[in-house]
Amino acid sequence: MQLITVLSVATSMIATATANVRSAVELNSECNASEPMARIHNRCSYDVHLWSVYKGDGCPTDEMVTLKTGETYRENYANAQGGSVGVSIKISKSQQCKGNDITQLEYFIQRDSPGFNFNYLDVSYVDCPSDTADCPTRQEGYYLVAGDQTGFTKASSDNSWCPVMSCNDPASCNKISYVLADDVQTKTCDPGQSMDFYMCGGEAPGESASSASSAAPKSSAAPSTKKASSSTAQATSSAAASSTEDSYETEFKVAAAAVTPAPEAEQVNNQKTKTEVVYVTAYETINAKRHAHGHGRRHQPFHA
Template sequence: MVATTSATNLRSAVNLNKECDTAKPYARVINRCDYDVHLWSVYKGDGCPEDGMVTLKTGEIYNENYTPPKDDVGVSIKISKTKECKGVDITQLEYYLETSKPNFQYNFLDVSYVDCLGGDCPARKDGYYLKAGSQDGINIASSSNTFCPILACHDEASCDQVSYVLPDDVQTKTCHLDQSVDFYMCGGEAPSGDYGSSPSEPESSAEPSTSSSKLAEYSAAKPTSSSASYEDSYTADIEVAAAAVTPAPEKQDPKPYHKLTKTVYVTAVEYVNAKRHAHAHDHARRHQPFHA
């Protein structure tokens, strides 16, 4: 069970959303479900502050700029249909910024149902669409879809194939540190059209949220090329990639890093294997840096 506590000295999704600069790399959650969802952004062990909760109605969005690990622990954006962060009906969008290795600095990311023991958590039975990176240049998804992936699932069976269900699953993906992640809950299709206004404030807060706006406004903002810009429409090859359910990877992609030098590739493979067995999960431990 995950405790819900006061936001004192803890991360607040309310503040992170208000302060997000979309010209910098970010994680974004878009609610396409026909129900409200409630989310918290936490580090492992901190609990979920009830006055740091953001509510997303249908069509609303949440974004936060990436923040580095704390005590070797990554960030988990916990999402629930209820206002209680109970640890039995939580979907998690997780990221871990690896910056300690000079030749191998990447964002490790995943979608997790490990805290969905009851089975009724957002974007599991009703699908999701996740896009990591701009999908151009060196940020194109690898053939195995483990690097800067586009993940599309439509029901519980297909979503379980591309997400963590058990802590020793191998579903961690990677992308460059300067590339953003968009997580569209409910429906496995690529996004089209505009979405709603700012997310709701928690009941304890009287000040309205102003930093999140319609997706169309993000397009108009035109972030610099060094950050991941939102695209109103997707090219045909991306749509084709999203149309099929992404298979769960069974082994390490032999060439997951497009257009990187051989030296970097060798370093990457060795370090990915090391992280898989030691740093992030060590199978059972591989998910440990995220879950609170």
């Protein structure tokens, strides 16, 4: 009786482990184009190899997809495993998932209750520990867009909601990606919206590299053509706050005035002219503690 019980437990454990294994090959071939998804576009001059895994599952060699230059990988979103573990799409130039030359596109789909549904996403170089490491996009940069960039899913002014991210080299990519595990680089978007990760080059699809570099500096988190106007950003933020009262606090205004040196008096026709300086205070609407619900540091559940 005891032996049967032990065997039953072992069989159950094996079945559970098998169920948790994600096959990038199957996910790519069975992706439903009518459902929200993560897409990876290889614009690099080299092939890349990728795996889609949950934390702790490792990278099964026989479930690897090789993405040649010009090809696209896609998979429909999967809900967080057990409500606490997200998906990491690991990308490497090597066919071995070694953990020291990996670029990761990560997402965490959370559906706790009506009105509180989010996709927490990021790009991570945690498994690519050096600016000089030979990881995909580490030297060449990337362009990422989440959401269709219209209405409620247009990028917020601080680029934390449905972001458009662009970088061209290690220095600029470090500013918008995870480099250390305790960085705070998680972005958020509606889980009903797809996201696209264009590897190699910070330009948007169809945009030349020269025009991209002139449109946005390398340190920019999003191309200037994609930035929301202040009125649009306020409307987007207000919509997010009203639909997720338990995760976003009430918006407030922060005043900021530029410090302008007082001009010297000018003498015209032997008369002194006094110049009056008027300081204008600019107001910008921002979100208070956007990730106050505890997912500001969402990278830990991803790290596999």
